[in-house]
Amino acid sequence: MPTILAIESSCDETSASVCVDGKILSNYIANQTIHEQYGGVVPELASRAHMQHIVPVVDAALKTAGCELSSVDGIAFTQSPGLIGSLLVGSQFAKSLALALNKPLIAVHHMQAHVLANLIDDPKPSFPFLCLTVSGGHTQIVVCESPVNMKVIGETIDDAAGEAFDKSAKLLALPYPGGPLIDKYAQEGDANRFKFPEPRIEGLNFSFSGLKTSVLYFLQNAGTSNLFKEEFMATEEEKQVFIRDNLADICASIQQRIVTILLNKLKKAAMETGITDICLAGGVSANSGLRKAFSAMGQKNNWKTFIPAFQYCTDNAGMIAITGYYKWLAGQFADMSVTATARAEW
Ligand code: KG4
Ligand code: ZN
Numbered sequence: 610m611p612t613i614l615a616i617e618s619s620c621d622e623t624s625a626s627v628c629v630d631g632k633i634l635s636n637y638i639a640n641q642t643i644h645e646q647y648g649g650v651v652p653e654l655a656s657r658a659h660m661q662h663i664v665p666v667v668d669a670a671l672k673t674a675g676c677e678l679s680s681v682d683g684i685a686f687t688q689s690p691g692l693i694g695s696l697l698v699g700s701q702f703a704k705s706l707a708l709a710l711n712k713p714l715i716a717v718h719h720m721q722a723h724v725l726a727n728l729i730d731d732p733k734p735s736f737p738f739l740c741l742t743v744s745g746g747h748t749q750i751v752v753c754e755s756p757v758n759m760k761v762i763g764e765t766i767d768d769a770a771g772e773a774f775d776k777s778a779k780l781l782a783l784p785y786p787g788g789p790l791i792d793k794y795a796q797e798g799d800a801n802r803f804k805f806p807e808p809r810i811e812g813l814n815f816s817f818s819g820l821k822t823s824v825l826y827f828l829q830n831a832g833t834s835n836l837f838k839e840e841f842m843a844t845e846e847e848k849q850v851f852i853r854d855n856l857a858d859i860c861a862s863i864q865q866r867i868v869t870i871l872l873n874k875l876k877k878a879a880m881e882t883g884i885t886d887i888c889l890a891g892g893v894s895a896n897s898g899l900r901k902a903f904s905a906m907g908q909k910n911n912w913k914t915f916i917p918a919f920q921y922c923t924d925n926a927g928m929i930a931i932t933g934y935y936k937w938l939a940g941q942f943a944d945m946s947v948t949a950t951a952r953a954e955w
Contacts, residue, residue, distance in 0.1 A: 685933025763813025
């Protein structure tokens with residue numbers, strides 16, 4: 610019955626969670642609003658904010674779980690990937706705590722944890738399952754054979770799905786992070802009004818940079834073309850008026866294209882592997898268009914589909930805690946020489 614205290618600090622959320630025997634008792638998340646005014650996460654400011662948040666966040670997670678530090682059996686933390694300055698805050702804190710309490714350390718891969726967020730609540734997928742992980746930094750299709758054995762079978766060769774949302778939103782002059790706003794406006798819009806191209810990428814990999822360029826030219830031409838045509842370039846004023854008058858339809862059309870790019874590859878992966886338990890994970894799985902289309906595709910193809918609760922989709926320590934629990938069961942501990950790394954192999 611291990612009690613795991615978990616810490617997540619890979620990007621701009623400081624989070625702590627307590628998990629007892631595979632049940633998440635608390636999942637406390639402090640968001641950093643400082644980045645909004647800069648249109649993206651500023652690494653230096655993120656590290657500083659983690660330093661301010663980490664002690665109160667860990668305290669809050671322990672209190673909510675009704676747990677004393679003395680009853681913690683192991684400390685899990687996000688080792689990689691992420692912003693190095695952010696990762697260092699959480700990893701050094703976890704190592705210090707493990708040393709002070711004389712408890713084992715468990716190093717967790719952030720992307721594996723996103724996948725295992727699907728094992729937090731019931732009903733849970735059976736092994737092997739497929740997971741489409743869609744976040745601000747990654748887009749991956751993963752085959753999960755067991756909690757400690759997974760393999761990436763497809764991933765983006767350029768931008769992540771979340772970046773496609775956020776960069777499109779930026780072109781529409783929406784504040785960062787723009788994904789949730791595109792989702793909101795898309796709900797009122799006609800997704801078939803404007804056409805954006807689907808890239809032709811071999812195998813199970815994704816590409817989103819062409820879509821971003823297409824949106825850029827589309828707006829520069831005030832909707833008359835997706836191509837770079839100097840003679841059709843609209844004035845800044847015409848562009849702003851076009852965006853203002855068509856925002857919902859533009860958002861719905863961009864969202865629909867991102868969703869079809871994602872789900873066409875996921876369907877291909879399901880057909881190639883023959884796996885029918887299929888999960889979503891990552892911040893973009895909060896997108897209402899993706900959730901709806903994913904469930905509909907699941908019904909049509911007789912898949913069992915799973916999406917974690919919203920609080921376990923975006924960055925959170927609950928997913929680090931559940932991964933830590935399974936690594937504990939598998940006896941996978943880290944020693945004190947472990948260090949955070951910005952990039953890492955699986
Ligand atoms: O997993 P996550 O919280 O952080 C990373 O590990 O990157 O994902 C953040 C991403 C951002 O790009 C954000 O715009 C996107 O998830 N996102 C959404 C929605 N909610 C969050 N994108 C589209 N629709 C949403 N509702
Ligand atoms: Zn993440």
